[in-house]
Amino acid sequence: MSSDPIVALLLIAALIAASAFFSLTELAVAASRRVRLRQLADHGDWRAQRVLAVQDEPGDFFTALQIGMNAVAILGGVVGEGAFSPMATRLLQALQLDAGYIETSASVLSFVLVTSLFILLADLFPKRLGMVAPEQVAVRVVGPMLLVLAAFRPLVWCFKRLTDLLFKLLGLPERRDEAVTSDDILAMAQAGADAGVLALTGQQVIENVFELDTRLVTSAMTSRDRIVHLLLDDSEALIRARIEQFPHSTYLVCDGDIDHVVGYVDSKDLLSRVFNGQPISLQAPGLIKKVLIVPERISLSEVLQQFRQAFEDFAVILNEYSLVVGIITINDVMSTVMGSLVAPMDDDQIVQRDADSWLIDGATPIPDVLRALDLDHLPQQDEYETLAGFMMVMLRRIPRKTDKVSWGGWRFEVLDVDSYRIDQVMVAREVPSSTPLADG
Structure with a gap:
């Protein structure tokens, strides 16, 4: 090595720059998001395609990086000891230290200074830069790095084969999993x-x-006790009264009781018969349409698929005993997806009284309860689907008015029970918050 300190300092600067380049390249290429790189490639940036190719086959690329980084580190250690030793020696002599310690102290100071410069300028700074904008950095450094790869090709081939052998012996995957879950x-x-x-x-x-893949149809259905249905032998006066009291677009038609479903009828078809002066009779041919029947244990995504296959937007839900448990429409599924964009909360099911209490219908699906209360889960959640089911599981009996359950900082109190059906549950924080509920 040249004894000229200027040459030594320039060599140290060059080694720091080379080490910074390798560190920046390594982190930027590894951290680059493939989705973003594909976007850049689609907009005509051919360098992004080269980065994608490197990520697909990273072995040679990162082998060359490691060879370069280790070579620079070794050279830095050799050059660094003598780079700042003369200056450190003069400084220590000016401080009039014991001559026996000056040489050793100068070497230590030189080593610490060179190491600090490498850590700061060749490691921390370039890696932080690579993390801030990995894709932008990667497309700029991939070209020069590929030239380095070409220069190190023989060494790369040798080390890569040895690395592949180690991966096979240890049974490790050679490529990272790019599947997006x-x-x-x-x-x-x-x-x-x-x-x-x-x-x-x-x-x-x-x-x-x-x-939609995890929520069952029962979480978005209209429950059995709320279904407005017609019977085959209903009189015209009774049908008119039912339609006037409960206006809907479709009505379930049953034979004798709700568990013997015949089909459904469109209110527009009934209205057409009125306009044409025809009597309203469910026995009229062609009036009743075949209804889609689905089991209660399928998911919302599965019922959507059945809607699409059957060209229907209305289905009856049966349990394993062939009893009707509810009905579901495509609008029910879409309301589940859109959430608060359709309505902030279902006024009939969830009402916020103040910042610390809610009035919730017992038939409210558990996912809606969790969202309203900002909870992650409820205990034994696989055993029930509604708030009423939660109360039954926790109490281990049919709840009665004023029954209470405490969990997760919330108190659940039954306010109203109608024929063993939980109508209303008051949910309140056990420790009130200090944040008032804003008006509106």
């Missing part, structure tokens, strides 16, 4: 909402879409 998408949506680039309502819609 629903959890990945939800995490990205959460990150986007936290960063302010995605509206909270948009994030909620995305979460609701993925919930």
